[in-house]
Each structure stands twice: as structure tokens, then as C-alpha cells.
Amino acid sequence: MIGDKDLGFETRAVWAGEDRVSAGEATQVPVVHSVAFAYDDLDEWLEVSLGNRPGHFYTRNTNPTVAVFEEKARVLEGGEAAVSAASGMGIISGALFALLASGDRVVSVKDTYGGTNRLFTEFLPRQGVGVTLCETTDFAAIEAEVAKGCQVLYLETPTNPTIKILDLERLARAGREAGAVVMVDNTFATPVNQNPLALGADLALHSATKFLGGHADALGGVAVGSRDLIRKIYAYREIAGGALHPMSAYLLLRGMKTLHLRIERQNANALAIARFLESHPGVERVFYPGLESHPGHDIARRQMRGFGGILSFVTKGGTLEDAGRVLSRLRLARRAANLGSVETIAGIPATTSHVECTAEERRAMGIPESLIRYSVGIENVEDLKADLDQALAGC
Numbered sequence: 524m525i526g527d528k529d530l531g532f533e534t535r536a537v538w539a540g541e542d543r544v545s546a547g548e549a550t551q552v553p554v555v556h557s558v559a560f561a562y563d564d565l566d567e568w569l570e571v572s573l574g575n576r577p578g579h580f581y582t583r584n585t586n587p588t589v590a591v592f593e594e595k596a597r598v599l600e601g602g603e604a605a606v607s608a609a610s611g612m613g614i615i616s617g618a619l620f621a622l623l624a625s626g627d628r629v630v631s632v633k634d635t636y637g638g639t640n641r642l643f644t645e646f647l648p649r650q651g652v653g654v655t656l657c658e659t660t661d662f663a664a665i666e667a668e669v670a671k672g673c674q675v676l677y678l679e680t681p682t683n684p685t686i687k688i689l690d691l692e693r694l695a696r697a698g699r700e701a702g703a704v705v706m707v708d709n710t711f712a713t714p715v716n717q718n719p720l721a722l723g724a725d726l727a728l729h730s731a732t733k734f735l736g737g738h739a740d741a742l743g744g745v746a747v748g749s750r751d752l753i754r755k756i757y758a759y760r761e762i763a764g765g766a767l768h769p770m771s772a773y774l775l776l777r778g779m780k781t782l783h784l785r786i787e788r789q790n791a792n793a794l795a796i797a798r799f800l801e802s803h804p805g806v807e808r809v810f811y812p813g814l815e816s817h818p819g820h821d822i823a824r825r826q827m828r829g830f831g832g833i834l835s836f837v838t839k840g841g842t843l844e845d846a847g848r849v850l851s852r853l854r855l856a857r858r859a860a861n862l863g864s865v866e867t868i869a870g871i872p873a874t875t876s877h878v879e880c881t882a883e884e885r886r887a888m889g890i891p892e893s894l895i896r897y898s899v900g901i902e903n904v905e906d907l908k909a910d911l912d913q914a915l916a917g918c
């Protein structure tokens with residue numbers, strides 16, 4: 524079996540989990556569409572269904588193709604175990620609902636992904652879970668709230684869409700001291716750039732829909748952490764029913780084999796574009812942690828190996844109409860709600876990550892209405908710069 528630590532990241536991305544399932548002499552992981560797995564031996568069936576023996580009995584629980592996806596994610600994040608879900612929100616809501624009960628308390632930040640924010644402002648409070656959302660980069664305030672007692676400290680870095688950086692080592696230490704489970708949404712960074720578990724977190728969460736899959740053709744989510752935590756999340760996901768589809772697991776697996784190549788290119792393209800935009804007369808402000816001007820630059824340098832493929836910027840003028848004009852002129856960008864694919868994708872938070880929020884909520888979160896989020900693809904960077912330059916003409 525492909526080991527966890529004895530091989531380079533690139534080797535693990537290609538090989539991890541791949542030796543788990545076979546279909547005849549096929550070299551590639553088969554897509555096992557079967558809902559159920561049959562056993563002639565009742566004792567064996569029982570042992571498998573009780574989890575005492577490896578194997579599968581029903582695809583809502585486990586499935587061979589899905590298990591390979593979970594294994595690859597586990598190895599890349601460096602945890603003991605992993606469990607998947609049908610989408611990023613499936614695993615985020617699953618982890619929170621599995622580990623929290625009425626009367627518990629969550630501490631998090633204002634800048635989480637829009638769907639996660641809705642869990643915090645609406646669905647968890649409805650279940651009697653208290654939620655305190657701190658100013659995202661006020662680490663002392665987060666520590667003070669955590670010290671008052673909480674069951675979950677939920678973090679996300681870099682954040683969406685203003686690309687703020689949280690100090691994971693410092694905050695994870697505070698969470699551990701308070702006895703909280705520290706969850707980190709690592710979607711933007713990917714395990715190529717950042718490993719939350721190595722920085723002290725208990726769970727690394729992913730919308731695999733984005734960079735892990737990388738081709739914008741499959742939804743999925745995954746959590747990586749200790750056996751004990753993952754067993755609890757699995758127990759909830761199994762019953763809540765949001766299992767990852769085997770076909771999606773296959774598409775995500777195929778994408779993950781090139782994760783390191785894509786992310787290296789996206790890191791490099793994004794840094795070059797951030798520098799280009801920072802010196803562009805039509806641009807008011809650029810948010811990218813790789814820029815020396817970014818307030819989280821030093822922390823990012825410490826905890827990340829690369830700064831990621833997402834940046835955002837505000838055009839001069841700064842109205843929603845200005846942003847709309849620039850967006851509509853872009854030729855080499857999909858105007859869409861997703862991110863993290865091989866092609867460049869641009870959007871505004873009002874229609875993408877924060878569509879769940881009202882304009883007032885976005886304002887309160889410090890998200891300019893004219894902010895453009897730009898998910899840099901693997902294209903030729905000079906082509907992307909030229910495209911942005913023509914789109915920004917007249918700003």
C-alpha cells in the first residue's frame with residue numbers, strides 16, 4: 524500500500540489509494556455503480572456490515588470507488604481517516620451536526636463561505652447551538668471567545684472572497700486548550716499549499732468540487748482527521764444520506780492525480796496576476812496573500828507553501844456597474860459561481876459565494892459590492908494579463 528510519509532506529495536497524489544480496488548487487470552480504479560454488495564456467507568455479511576471486516580454492503584454507507592477517493596484525500600492531508608459527502612456543504616454541515624448538540628457553542632469568524640455562514644446564522648441556532656462570529660483577523664478576540672468555552676472552533680483560511688489569512692497554529696492552540704474540536708475549511712489552500720492537521724487542527728474540510736477535482740464537473744466534499752472524529756461524522760452522514768456518488772468520486776480522483784501540477788501553476792499565475800493588477804491604474808485594491816502589501820502575508824508565508832489560485836480586486840470607481848462592465852468584457856474567464864478549475868473563473872460575491880447573504884450582510888462583512896473574485900486557471904499567464912488589461916480599459 525502507498526505509505527503516508529515515505530513518498531513525495533506528487534507521488535502520493537498519483538498513487539495513494541489506487542491499489543485498493545481492482546476490476547480484472549484494469550490499471551484504473553473502476554466506477555462501481557452497484558448499490559449493494561452481496562454475501563453468500565451470512566457471518567461474513569454481518570462482520571462487514573458491523574465494520575469488523577473490510578468490505579462494502581450498501582453504497583449509502585461505503586462504496587469501493589468512493590473509498591479510494593477518501594483514501595487519497597486522507598493521505599494528501601496526512602490524517603488517520605477520511606469521510607466524504609455529496610458536496611462541500613454536505614461534509615461541512617455533516618461535521619457540525621455530527622459533533623454538536625443543543626446547548627453547545629461554536630466560535631467562528633465572519634468571513635466563512637456563504638453557505639457555512641448560513642449554518643451559523645440560521646440552522647445551528649435553530650437546533651439550540653450557540654454561535655459566536657468574531658472579526659476574522661482579530662485573533663485576540665477569537666482566543667478570548669474560545670477561552671469562554673466552546674465545543675467547536677471553526678476556521679477557514681484563506682477566506683472567501685477577500686482572501687484574509689488566519690493564524691492556524693495560534694488559533695488551533697487556543698482551541699485545543701479549551702477542549703474544542705478545531706475544524707478548518709482548507710478548500711482555498713488545498714493540501715498542496717497548507718495542511719491544517721500539521722498546524723494543530725483536528726479536521727481538514729474540503730469542497731472537493733473546487734481544486735481537488737479541478738475540472739468543475741463533479742460535486743463532492745471530504746473531511747480528514749482522527750479515526751474517532753471521522754467515525755462520528757460517518758455515523759451521521761450514513762443516516763443523513765448525503766453520500767458521494769461513485770461517478771463523482773471517480774472524476775474527483777482523476778483530477779486529484781494532477782493536483783500538484785495544477786496548483787503549482789495556479790500559485791504562479793495568481794501571484795503574477797496579483798502583481799500586475801496591483802500596478803494597474805484601473806484597479807483600486809488587490810487582495811492576495813502573496814503580495815507583500817497583504818496584511819496576512821507573513822502568516823501566509825509561515826503556514827502556506829504557496830499562496831493559492833484565488834485573488835480578488837476592486838476596480839477604480841467601485842460600483843457594481845463598474846465590476847459588471849469589467850466582468851462582461853473578460854474573454855478568458857467563465858462568469859460562474861464556482862472556482863478552482865483549470866479554466867479561469869470570475870464572479871462577484873453578490874452572485875457567487877455570498878448569494879445567500881443580503882446586501883446589508885455583505886456590507887457588514889466588509890465585502891465591497893464591486894469586488895471581483897478571480898479564480899486563476901492554468902492558462903498562459905500573459906494571455907490572462909492581456910485579457911484583464913483590455914477588460915479594465917476605461918476604469
Ligand SMILES: *Cc1c(COP(=O)(O)O)cnc(C)c1O
Binds near residue numbers: 612615679711
Ligand atoms: C464552494 C465552497 C464550499 C461549498 O462546497 P460545495 O461543494 O459547493 O457544497 C465550502 N467552502 C468553500 C471555501 C467553498 O469555496
